[in-house]
Amino acid sequence: MTAVSALTAATVALVGLAAPAHAADPVLRDLAATKGVYYGTAVTSSKLSGTYGAITGAQFDSITPANEMKWGTVEPNRGSFSWAGADRVVNFAEANGQQVRGHTLVWHSQMPNWLANGSFSNTELRTIMNDHVTTEVTRYKGRIDHWDVVNEPLNEDGTMRTSKFYTQLGESYIADAFRAARAADPAAKLYINDYNTDGTGPKSNGMYSLVQRLKAQGVPIDGVGFQGHLILGQVPATLQANLQRFADLGVEVAITELDIRMTLPATAAKLAQQKTEFKAVTNACLAVARCEGVTVWGFTDSDSWIPDVFPGEGAATPYDAGFQPKPAYYGIAEALGWTGDGGGGDPGDPVPTTGCAVTYAVQSQWNTGFTAAVTVRNTGNSPVNGWTLRWTWPSGQSVTQAWNATVSQSGAQATAVNVAHNAAIAPGGSAGFGFNGAWSGGNTAPGAFTLNGAACTLALS
Known part of the structure; x- marks a missing residue:
């Protein structure tokens, strides 16, 4: 490679990295195991090497592909599948003794153009959906612990979202997708997943009613995922109670995409509050017997979707962009039973660090x-x-x-x-x-x- 191409290929990034954690710092996956839950992170498959890969493998016992298993990625052309990114995630997980949350089989967004803009009869669309679910779940049969079978099916008022699938097939598309997934891999846990359902309110009430209807129909739904894309200072006070009422329906629950964003710049006070709130969310899961675990949506600010979607906001994850643990990391660890110092101390009096x-x-x-x-x-x-x-x-x-x-x-x-x-x-x-x-x-x-x-x-x- 020439000097010019080497410099321009990936903008020749030189990133200053603080140590991922001190030797005495906690290991989240080990702490979570003692509590009978998992602690996971979403990942970008192309980054699963170097420091990013090392932290992912060392700290988390479950990983979720952020984009690599979505319909537009794996089936960009009808009947033609691309598995490279998804395979990397699953192979990495198996090499590091981790679970995999498959994300996601049926979603109104990130569909391939041929599907999003295609015209199909109701029968053909149902067949397309079932075939896609069957093909993807079958490929990873026995290797995926949980599937987000249907993602974000609801409007903010709790009514059904008018997606391509709902508009043509009605609510029955959800039951069909779950049944196809169960037939393809009877051992995988099957989840429905959505955002802004974390606390009690119209949208979570809509999800509650939907889960009741699915169970009454004998649909093989095992769990409900609560994404947890939260805002600093706005963590729902009813989070634990909301998780519990779903668990009382006889389904598992999980926090599937946790991040807590703030208005930038970050300050010591904001980071201390963020620590308290990551700890509170983790504690809410631990307090509900059927809560299986928590997944953060990217563990480092350098891999977070927030700044691209919410300009002026960010710093939403437990590690900063230099792979250094933030106070939030220690808050998670404390919720999981860690009692050391190493940054965990009083949230109002953080240990000064530079880097x-x-x-x-x-x-x-x-x-x-x-x-x-x-x-x-x-x-x-x-x-x-x-x-x-x-x-x-x-x-x-x-x-x-x-x-x-x-x-x-x-x-x-x-x-x-x-x-x-x-x-x-x-x-x-x-x-x-x-x-x-x-x-x-x-x-x-x-x-x-x-x-x-x-x-x-x-x-x-």
């Missing part, structure tokens, strides 16, 4: 010049008030113009100093700047950065 994560990306390159972007993230829990970032060029590069920072150079050493509007970086927050540079012969990425004199540990990604 940084740096992303360096070459955005474009030409014969003698290039444009680069740098993002500096505060991975500690103490604010940074004014910053100086330093690095040494390994190949004789030089900075010719910069924006959002003042950049100077002495020999091979470059120094970037904040400007007024990005001087403060809250815990979990970041600041960015860019520059144009000159190069000749090679444009090798810097191998080390320091922030205010402290090294940012680096790893290629």
Whole structure:
């Protein structure tokens, strides 16, 4: 690979990684096992290596493919299946002694174009759905512990969503999908899954009635998944009671997609509250005998969907973008019975920590010049008030113009100093700047950065 292609292929990201956890820190999967539940995470299959893969395998005993088993991914063309991503997830889980939550078989979103925009008779559509469910469940028979058979079937008022399947087939599509899944793998637990059903209210009441109807029809439904996409300060007070009333119907319950987002920047106070709320959600599951476990929807902020969908919000997961445990991680551990310190202490008095994560990306390159972007993230829990970032060029590069920072150079050493509007970086927050540079012969990425004199540990990604 040439220097140019190596730099542009994946934007040559250099990410500063704090240690995933200290040696004395808890292992969530081990703690969960002592409580008789699982603690899982959604994953991106292409990232299951390096630090991301190591934490996934070490900390969690269940994984959910975030996108790799959805209809549009596995059957992009009718009758033509692509299993590569899903296979990677299942193989990884088996290599690490983990369960797999299959997600998801029938959903109104992320359908392939041929299905979403196709015109089919009711009979043909029902056959298409049943064939898809049968094919996917059969492929992983005996290897998937739980399937989200039908995902998000309800409107916010608890009525049935007017999806393609409901519009043509009515509510019976749900029963058909469950029966096809049961026939394909009698051992897998079969779930219905939705969001904004976490506390009591119109939507959860609609789900409750739907589950009652399905059970009355003899539909093989084993569980109800409560996604748990929550907002800081808005965790439902009725969460435990709501889980319990569903469990009393004779079905399992699980928190399937937990994250707790906040308005950025993150602060020590917000992170402490987030810790309390992750702990509370975990405790709610533990208090309900039929609650099987909790899955966080991505364990690291660098793999979270929140910033892309809710601009200005984020920091929603237990690890920061530099793979360092946040207070929320320790809150989960405490709920699962951990009594150590290592960051778990009083939520109102967190142990000060410092750390940084740096992303360096070459955005474009030409014969003698290039444009680069740098993002500096505060991975500690103490604010940074004014910053100086330093690095040494390994190949004789030089900075010719910069924006959002003042950049100077002495020999091979470059120094970037904040400007007024990005001087403060809250815990979990970041600041960015860019520059144009000159190069000749090679444009090798810097191998080390320091922030205010402290090294940012680096790893290629």
